[in-house]
Amino acid sequence: YQYNFWDKEMRPHRQSLIAVLFVPLFLTTLLMWVCLSIYWGSLVPSSSSKPLTVTVTNLDVGGEFGAGVIAAIQIANQAKGNTIKWLFDSNIESVNDSRGLIVEEKTWGAVLITPNATAELENALRLGTNNYNAQNSILFLYASARNQITVNSHIVPPVLAVINPIIGQLAIQHTETFLQSIVNNTEALQTALKCPQCLASPFGMTSLDIVPFDVPEATGSTMVGLIFLLTFTFSIFQILRVTGLTIGGHLRLTSALIFRTISSLSAYLIMGLSYTLVNLAFGVPMSRCFGHGGFVIYWLLNTCTMGAVGLPMESLFTIIGLKWAGYFLSFWIIVNVSGAFSSFEIMPSFYQYGYAFPFYHSIQGARTIIFGTKNHLGTNFGVLITWTVVGLLGVYGGT
Structure with a gap:
């Protein structure tokens, strides 16, 4: 604590700021332009939009x-x-x-x-x-x-x-x-x-x-709530990573992979149940279309959603480490949101990539369960499970 910022003795430390401060700020600014451009672009009318x-x-x-x-x-x-x-x-x-x-x-x-x-x-x-x-x-x-x-x-x-x-x-x-x-x-x-x-x-x-959006609380279930669900999934990964480092170092590769698979899927199942119960507690109906079975179906949908967004993150972070986790989390949220919250007919054709991403199918499935819209649950679960399997394969390969 004996130098001023511009003292010559501080020169090496000032130069270190380029790597620890200015480069991350530049990358964050670049990420902001990329992510917000993707999202704002989904809201801009385009000549490729269909009436x-x-x-x-x-x-x-x-x-x-x-x-x-x-x-x-x-x-x-x-x-x-x-x-x-x-x-x-x-x-x-x-x-x-x-x-x-x-x-x-x-x-x-x-x-x-x-x-x-x-x-x-x-x-x-x-x-x-x-x-x-x-x-x-x-x-x-x-x-x-x-x-x-x-x-x-x-x-x-x-x-x-x-x-x-x-x-x-x-x-x-x-x-x-x-x-x-x-x-x-x-x-x-x-x-x-x-x-x-x-x-x-x-x-x-x-x-x-004839099929009204008559449950205001369902705005969370079909829109913003999925962003929270993804961030909770990221938090789960960080918790499981600590337990994996604690126990995984003592296990053979096969046992370590089995442990990571069971622990991740079990955590998603429990947290999916918790997310479903929160929706139920705030009056989101789940029995209009499938009776009492609607609760179980919605629970499984939320569990598969967490697997579909969580395991790809886990596989990527296993390969590149947590240094870039914050950047990818922001990008992962934006690309999912941009291709899911609105209708493809009124967005530029670029955003039809959303048909293959988890959020779109989670939202569509939730609308079927909550409001009784057209049933696409077979396709919805199929896409979410595919993302989950791909994420697991990535975890296995990265490990």
Whole structure:
């Protein structure tokens, strides 16, 4: 404690800062640019993004309203820069058919012009029916549980932005035409006035979320919670590494590998159970789709997720050591998050790598268990187990 920083005796120590301070800062800055560029890039609209599909069906056969809506949507479909691709499906015969398309993830939404929409309005005007419900003219179906961010940002607003003006314009035209047709018929006008909504708002739309993202707590299960799960997995590796160094030095290679395999998988099984119980404690439902078995399935999904993200880290650190652990952990989190939190249709095609990464399949599996979305659990478990096996092989090879 006898020198100032710029004393000549401190020169060797100042030079050592290049290796111990400036080089790590440079690498950290470089990693920041790489990782944040990957994540922010997943949020930027791209020319390679695909429009999201919404199915339109006219069940108002022969009605002016149905024909008018279809004609207006066809015009809107030709506009450049649409984020929605309207598909006209004449094979749909009922609401259940449209529900099936959405649940099976063949379309993001469905707009149905209900049967006899025009005829029901005209009958209400002719008979003076005051219980006419204009909101039954069009039914808009979607499933926010498939991906609440995509649906609430890229499906519902664009669909409403197209359909609502069409409804408003057709309503004005219909009321104007009707009033002109009875201008000299006082009795018909008095009868029509018994149904004021038939003149003021003759058409409307009802929106129905058929598979709603109705559990706010599940945001953790299907998004941010997985980041925590990965960091906990990293902590487990550090604990197991200490025990491995303590015991492994006294074991033969075969026994050491068996010990590492059993200890890692057992730790993931226990921590996976703990993570599942935390979700259950905060009200995340697990019995909607598979009954009481949903808890066990979700537990196994979380266990496989920890194996899929943990064992590849363990294998890499076995080879390169813990010096670079912090850098790889940041990169591993970012590449998993960027390819999983949003929908591939609205991201640049580069991010389709997410189909092969653990987070995407963990999130998709969790949505199936919690909300009852389309079942991809076979594929989800298959990919997660593959990553686990690859990680184990890496551990064996590195050891």
